[in-house]
Every structure is written in structure tokens, then in C-alpha cells.
Amino acid sequence: MAFFDLSLDQLKAYKPERDEPADFDAFWQSTLAEARSYPLNATFESVDYNLRQLDSFDVTFNGYGGQPVKGWLQMPRHREGPLPCIVEYIGYGGGRSFPTDWLLWPSAGYAHLVMDTRGQGSAWSPGETTDYEPQGSSPQFPGFMTRGILSAQTYYYRRVFTDAVRAIETAQSHAAVDASRIVVTGGSQGGGITLAAAGLAPDVVAALPDVPFLCHYRRATEITDGHPYQEISKFCQTHRDKVDTVFKTLSYFDGVNFSARAGASALFSVALMDEICPPSTVFAAYNHYGGTKDIRVYRYNHHEGGGTYQAVEKLKFVAGLFA
Numbered sequence: 001m002a003f004f005d006l007s008l009d010q011l012k013a014y015k016p017e018r019d020e021p022a023d024f025d026a027f028w029q030s031t032l033a034e035a036r037s038y039p040l041n042a043t044f045e046s047v048d049y050n051l052r053q054l055d056s057f058d059v060t061f062n063g064y065g066g067q068p069v070k071g072w073l074q075m076p077r078h079r080e081g082p083l084p085c086i087v088e089y090i091g092y093g094g095g096r097s098f099p100t101d102w103l104l105w106p107s108a109g110y111a112h113l114v115m116d117t118r119g120q121g122s123a124w125s126p127g128e129t130t131d132y133e134p135q136g137s138s139p140q141f142p143g144f145m146t147r148g149i150l151s152a153q154t155y156y157y158r159r160v161f162t163d164a165v166r167a168i169e170t171a172q173s174h175a176a177v178d179a180s181r182i183v184v185t186g187g188s189q190g191g192g193i194t195l196a197a198a199g200l201a202p203d204v205v206a207a208l209p210d211v212p213f214l215c216h217y218r219r220a221t222e223i224t225d226g227h228p229y230q231e232i233s234k235f236c237q238t239h240r241d242k243v244d245t246v247f248k249t250l251s252y253f254d255g256v257n258f259s260a261r262a263g264a265s266a267l268f269s270v271a272l273m274d275e276i277c278p279p280s281t282v283f284a285a286y287n288h289y290g291g292t293k294d295i296r297v298y299r300y301n302h303h304e305g306g307g308t309y310q311a312v313e314k315l316k317f318v319a320g321l322f323a
Contacts, residue, residue: 015287038066042170061170063163070116074106082178085111089186089193095127115167145231152252161196199258211305215255216281266293271301
């Protein structure tokens with residue numbers, strides 16, 4: 001696909017009015033308080049994947065509803081004192097896979113916690129965490145985008161974003177992690193979860209969202225037919241009388257609204273030919289972001305974004321942050 005969205009100059013100035021419910025903060029405060037009423041019960045079981053320079057741990061913690069969520073924690077075997085920790089969230093449909101897939105950050109000298117995404121992990125990498133909630137049982141289009149979408153209370157991403165905050169708390173609970181130096185990152189869905197985590201966890205020091213999904217939903221559904229946003233469009237196409245209800249629910253989960261609440265330093269990335277997460281939806285979140293920020297623009301790339309180039313940029317950014 002060629003360029004299909006606003007020009008780069010227009011994107012840099014694109015700051016749409018936020019669609020935000022009056023009880024947004026109260027909703028999330030009560031959601032997290034309910035989750036914290038359950039013990040975190042974080043466990044770290046040492047596992048051997050023949051990575052001789054790293055310590056690897058099979059992680060389990062209690063997320064939304066006190067329900068168990070899986071992850072991996074890895075860090076350099078030879079270390080002095082507590083380490084900064086990178087908490088990473090996974091793209092749509094993927095799962096935590098195996099520790100051998102997550103070598104970048106621990107190889108650079110950091111602790112690295114990867115959160116499995118509940119109910120996912122069967123599209124392109126394996127996962128192990130069940131979405132235990134029976135709440136999201138209203139009709140849905142196949143996928144996760146419309147699961148429980150008729151109410152903010154039952155929507156799927158209420159559970160995922162809560163898990164994301166509890167994953168940060170899990171990382172902070174480990175003796176080898178410096179709890180005051182937590183960075184969140186992820187690409188696509190992981191980038192959208194990163195923005196939610198940065199907006200909900202004020203002690204995060206940096207956020208690194210790549211080509212973030214879950215932002216500026218209404219515009220996304222109006223300018224792209226790409227999946228997964230098409231799941232929302234298809235639901236609205238079928239349930240013609242539920243369109244207003246759908247977007248009211250989504251306003252509680254919009255990365256643009258979380259961005260406005262975030263105070264951590266941020267490095268975004270965007271691809272100008274990205275038909276999955278259109279550039280204007282990324283810039284909407286970026287331009288509303290509340291902390292110090294920068295963005296890397298990949299003009300001729302699609303949803304792969306900056307790939308390895310962006311990995312190098314993120315390593316430099318975090319090294320400078322903790323120099």
C-alpha cells in the first residue's frame with residue numbers, strides 16, 4: 001500500500017479532540033483497586049533453556065480478578081545489584097513463546113519481563129494464559145476486539161490492561177529488579193498496552209510503544225479495512241443499533257486517553273504506510289502524550305515499522321536514560 005493517510009506535516013499537527021468519558025479515572029481506579037484486593041502471588045521458577053549467560057524464570061502472577069497470568073523473566077547471570085527492568089507486552093494473537101525468543105534486553109544487561117496475553121497465543125506464537133472471565137459472553141465478531149464490547153465492565157481489554165499493571169508490580173517484586181527503574185514496551189497491540197500501562201502506572205520511567213494499536217478507534221475503523229480494526233467494523237455492520245454503545249465502551253480503552261495521563265519519557269515509532277495501525281491514529285496518541293517524547297518515522301514501511309532499526313533506537317534511548 002502507498003501513502004493513504006495524512007501528510008507528515010499534517011500528522012505532526014494532528015491532535016484531535018479526545019473522546020473521554022467523565023468517569024474514566026474513577027473506572028480505572030476502581031478496576032485496579034479490585035485487582036489489588038487479591039494477592040499478587042508472584043512466583044519465579046528457575047528454568048533451563050541452555051542460555052548460559054542468562055537466568056530464566058517461568059513467571060506466574062495474579063492479574064485481573066486474581067486470575068493467574070504467565071510470563072518470562074530473564075536477566076544476565078552475572079550482575080551487580082538490582083537491574084532496571086523492561087516489561088514487554090505482545091502483539092495481537094501472540095503468546096509468550098519460549099525464553100529463546102526474548103534475548104535482546106537481557107543481553108543488553110537489563111532484567112526483562114514478558115507478559116503473556118490472556119486468551120491469545122495461538123495465531124503466531126504460543127501462549128499459556130486463559131481468559132477466565134465468563135463476562136464477555138455477548139455476541140462478538142471472531143477475535144478479541146469485540147469480546148464483551150457492549151460494556152466497559154465486561155470488555156476484554158479491561159482485563160488485559162489490568163494484567164499489564166500487575167505485570168509491572170510483579171517485576172518490581174523481584175529482588176534482582178530495581179523497582180524505581182521500570183520501562184514498558186511493545187509493538188502493535190503491545191504498543192497499545194504499553195500506553196495503557198504508562199497512563200495507569202505513574203512510577204514507570206519510560207514507555208517505548210512501537211506502531212501502537214488500540215488508539216483513536218473511530219478514525220481507525222473509518223480509514224482502514226485492515227484487521228484487527230475490521231473486527232469492530234464488522235460488528236457495527238451487523239449490530240447497526242449498537243454503534244454508539246461500541247464507541248462509548250472503547251473510549252475507556254483508547255491509547256489517546258492513556259497517553260494524556262502518562263508522564264514517563266517516551267520513544268514512539270510509526271510507519272507511514274501502515275494499513276493496520278494507520279499513522280494518524282499513532283500521531284493522535286503521540287501528540288496527546290503527557291511526558292517528554294520523541295518519535296521515529298519510517299516513511300516507506302508498513303506494520304513491520306522500524307524492525308531492527310527501531311530496536312537499535314530503543315537500546316540507545318534506554319542506555320541514555322540510565323547512563
